[in-house]
Amino acid sequence: MISTFKCRVLSFSVAIACLGGAQGIVMAADNLPVATVTAAASAKLPAGMQFVRSVEGIDEYRLRNGLRVLLVPDASKPTTTVNITYRVGSRHENYGETGMAHLLEHLMFKGSKAHPRLWEEMSQRGVNFNGTTWLDRTNYYETFAAKQETLAWAIAMEADRMVNSRISGDDLKTEFSVVRNEMEKNENSSVGMLMQRVVSSAFQWHHYGKDTIGARTDIENVSIPRLQAFWRKYYQPDNATLVIAGAFDAASVLQQVSQHFGRIPAPKRVIETTYTLDPAQDGERDVTVRRVGDTQAIAALYHTVPAAHADYAATEALALILGDSPNGRLYKALVETKKTVDVFPWAASLEEPGFLLLGANLRNGQDIADAKKILLETIESFTIHPVTEAELLRAQSRLDADIGQIFNDPEKLAVALSDSVAAGDWRLFFLFRDRVKALTVADVQRVATTWLKSSNRTSGSFIPEEKPDRVPAPAKANVAQELRQFKPGAAMAQAENFDSSPDNIDQRTQTGVLENGLKYALLPKTTRGNTVVMHFNLHLGDEQSLKGRSVAGELAAMMLNRGTEKLTHQQLTEELDKLKAKVLIAGSASSVMVTVETIRDHFPAVLELVRDSLRQPAFAEAEFRQVINGQLAQLEESRKEPQALAIDKAQQLLNIWPKDDPRYHQSIDEQIAALTTINLEEVRTFWTDFYGINDDAQAQLAVVGEFDPVALRTQLQRLFGDWKAKTSFHRLRQSYTATVAQELKLITPDKANAFFFGAMDLPLGIQHPDYPALQLGNYLLGGSANSRILNRIRQKDGVSYGGGSYFSAGSLDDVGSFSVAAIYAPENRVKLETGMREEIARALKEGFSKAEVEDGKKSMIQQLQLERSQDAGLASALARNLYLGRNMQFSADMEKKIMALNSAQIREAMNRHILYSKLIRVFAGDFK
Template identity: 65%
Template structure:
């Protein structure tokens, strides 16, 4: 499940993640000037239109095809969107669209073991269900054979999926596990209850995941009928994005999808709409947890409506951090820890939601009243030009970052298809650019009214003031006003082999000693990514400074140079730039994504953040409050607790050592005692460029860039000496730990152990392969057992993390599960880990696993942000990308005997420290 949002927190996105549309293009015709290459198309394909570099086609059976070419990265994304979501579910069918999403991965006639096939090809895949649509997508290294497989697979599972009772039995527990996972999040639950109260008749008031009783009692014939009705070519749009041969795709689509007949059935148009809300509504959710949440919802317009862009702007003007009115009224005054907003983009009338998260000691009633007063006072305190300019800059920046990434763009088109037409993506962009102050103020005055609000109590009124009843929009009429802009220039076909990367990378040092690696290449949208790491202190000098170090890093972008936190953030939005700075006692990590034209100014801002942060006492207080609120929530969260108790056991360093792992309670104590002077002192003494690395990948002039880096960081030196803090192997006694988390519907399992090897150790390639087969691949032993066979977990697996310097690695296994399934979950993990360690893997498993893992490793190098991070880390290690190539050669040459011997040498269940947290009473 998934939705678009303005500023809603990431934790809520993951919890709610999980959008179908009416066909509005039946009368479309191709432009009169269609080029000759689009004539004589195979299999009855018809060219419909080209919009900003995107070609649209249709098949006689109704399937729509969008080709989104981008050769800048050697990856391809295949996405198919079905115009069906929870809005189409009838009485007793809630959750059916989402349940089908799960079952579509169980296999089809030609692909009986679909997860295994995807894993063998190194495919990144997922499916999402929302109110208006369902989509499935695969991203993989650009290979004609993989592309052919993906298109054939999607065509086969469209009509030949195995929607069976046997699969349904195992998937029931998995879906319930996902449902219970959502119930652990206080913000998620409040949003679900508010939405349910806001919609009296419309299905937008029902959660996409469905009612528990519907999910548990659905029968196969009814589910199959739902699938046959909506999973048909005339109700689907296929998107192929990235690097591909267009003629190959057209031929494959005509061959694989063209043979599916157009169904005779008719999909009825939905017509249920809510009347105008006639008074305030209020809901209260009482559940265990430390953090408080207040929120308010106002009915608004569909995503295709001309006023939707103004609704998105309102979400930012009110709910953005740190520039929004609610942030200033609630967070800066210490009435709340954080704020969020969500302008729901839906095919039928949606809503604007605004909310705030609070710590335990903060007054929820007072915060709620401030939220309502600020939100509903826009008529008395009108929106300003400066607020609108900030909101427009952020909206354009967000959309630009999606458009410049073919994988994200392919998936983002699903939302717009669900809203009625994929071209709404561009129409929204144009409407944002055309927004005026009068537009936004009018929309605020129309919809933000007490009688249109769901958050307070119902209060009868003699003469209620009501917003107009929301209405549908004729999307085709709206699209007539759209004029396509200029398509982005296509980037080079960059080859991501280690040899080519090393050949194209320019390395050197600045005057202060900072190392740099520059990889210039043309990119879609002229994007550039930056990765920088700064190393600080020594074992002795860093003692007792971990808390101050983390806060120092977090303060760098909360005001720098002559810019306040608000101004600094506003400047980044104007530059369409994403900047992230994080760190601790031993160093700082900086990442940035921007465009070529903005790069000089972004480097100015980065210089100010690193060399002239303001360390405002007010900002520091807000940071501490936000961190405390997050920690207080984690102290009741099973996942955080399970990880906490295991890592505390494995980490044996003294409490003042920079390598020490503090518990959540210890972190809270540190934060309550934190002083801004200590954080500032740490920055002044330990930050400098002589022990730092920076890398940039993307569209830039390397000679010019080197001068820019030298001017900003060439004379920057830290006062304190630096010597790497070693992290040697520590043997830890195995034990089983658990902790009760009352009233939590989900539980978490976490297990770990240390191993004496680095990534240069001869056993490392074999152990990497063994872990991949055990719990890293989509069809790994652990996933096959706990999800596919036992059906007790929504997600789990294992991973191996090895140092590049010290002979020290850690193995981790984990899983989500319902508390009542604890015994079955732990038995499954124990049996699969020990079976792999004692019996090993088969020749077929190792052969398929090697192909899959190598493709995933190659795919990772095509992501510019990951590549930039690796380049900067390699500078520190004195390596080149050739090190990866050597590892991959060793993996390719592995025998089953080597893999099995490595696993048996290092791993068994009785060596693990295990931790489980949940409500087991």
């Protein structure tokens, strides 16, 4: 299952974020129809490996020891993803073991028998990696530039850490503080804590009510023998599914999988099937959370069916019908009436009976009791206001677009299949897709009236009733039975094996200029799913014309995707969903950025909508009020957040511009004050005065993927060739002023997590001779997963979940910056600062070893290659190159300069520019 709404709700809550995993029921279901067998599947297999089935281009194999292997080939971009999912998560933890699965996720990165310095090995290879733990499963994945040696290393590494991980007491001592720091970070989210409390109150017996990160006391008191026993029980081949997606040679991969995983013996232990289920809820439940914060939140949860159940697709559709923005019923009942600032849905995709949760955020001053009453009445009103055909079509369009975008990207698909594996079988991903398409109004209405009842709700008080109206007790789903209905579709055609080298990109890219000066770069190539991406930059005004208009400029950009003269916000969103398109418009007073992702056949129609959004926006008063309320809610909440306050204070101190200058940094309080006084006419006037194109420096557009370049040039000329701005554009130059070092402490009451931020400006741009050395030096110091700073504060001292250093330099002006940051527990402030200061001093005094430098070069270059292989990132880079008057050869030359560096050059450059004592240092937290 793709669990789309769970992912959408993450922006509201890190506490309920999908962190990890569960045991699925292993069902062969060999009587299911099978798609055409691919060439890889029909080839001679290594001994001990069995071909199981091929479904829509995905081949499944199984080893004698029970390991399932899925191959998802796609040569359209030169990257490979390796993802392994273990069917174990917080649901499988017993009394005293909560948080154990998540803790093991951390410890599995500490190293294994053959890979004792795992983080360092990953960093050396330029691998993007992570691990997540959730209720039903745990997964680990690596994405890297497609290289045979890196793929062979990743397969061997995952096999080794499956059975040879170093689960030691010494590692636990340092990682415990890191996990606790992560827990405290989650506790800083007010809406996240509310959702966690609602979920825990909803489940009487089932472990879905237990937070994945675990109880603090369990984490603090866990023993190594008990942790190792848990690991040995669940981290075994018969409880795992290995997915390899992207560009690779299938025959070679199967041989390597057989070689490394095949020699692991089948375990003798038995994993017991879980059987605890909650009874039907027999009355409303309510929970109240009181914590420091500036925003309010409400939520309501209803028990529902497992992800494999036939009714789960209707549950996801209901989540959109109720909670989508701006088309959902709750949005119209709460946001448009100014009762709340937003709404959010979460349909939990789980192996056992799950839930549908809907909620909203409110500003202080909005009536929480009134909003909650409307929330509950709207959710439970389907008997009075049945589901409509239009509502269902909108939901199906959105779900279909989400599924398509995942399936078209092998990296996303490899990781998304983890939830389907956890729900019982990876083919549930496709069964869910088919069930969404087959939904009827009657299906969704029946599910709504069955489950969305007050007696099944967690958000009220217990009220005795003489004749309670109860829902049926949820039951497990028989995965094999459900999958008998599934008929695989045709396998997706494979795309070209695209060479992402700078030379090839330059050779393949077509550039030109429209009559009004709009520059374009077009790179047509075949892609998986016929996808195409566009990046469009528009630059506005000059230093004098933009004075005092920063807020109006930011709001003007926000209003562009909230309706046009032809379409309301709702209608525009519906059209984009139908076209399977994602369009983002964002910007400031001086620039606007438009990004588009869709498919070839829909690209021309999407461009027409983008044109209308930019040239004929609606500027509706109701939408404007919603934007203002949403911005105010975010800013008011950030006034109590350590991270937001620390960065805000440092930026204020680094500011060198007067208040009316567009480059001036407005503080959080200044932004709030400005938003409360601005009106819609000011915003509309800004758009009228500045939007358009007058010369070849003002606008740049890049397109990458499947499209007709000849037809596109013609369409671009028609849509934008006559678009003229009233005001000329002259870029805002940046100036350097030496940073005045100082140290500040900001108090944020009742926040369990603290934040450190240090920053200084530098007098250099990317043309400076020291730029390559500083770029690589920062990467080694704190800019990578294997950096000095992260190894110190996380791996050695165990005081921070995450932190590092950051370096940037101007492309056109000689102004750069260096900063350091980290989260930590307030009581660890001294240890955190000591580690930061000592690692910077050590780098300046001793430099980096030859081995560090050589490994860092390889890792950085591989990461740059990986970034070029992503179509969205490539389109952005091409558009930026048009603005700067360069091509990809600039990147190639910079990489050559980095590869030529030695340790002495890096140390000397860093000593010329960086010193801890020159930083503005801000510590924000509750230091009582």
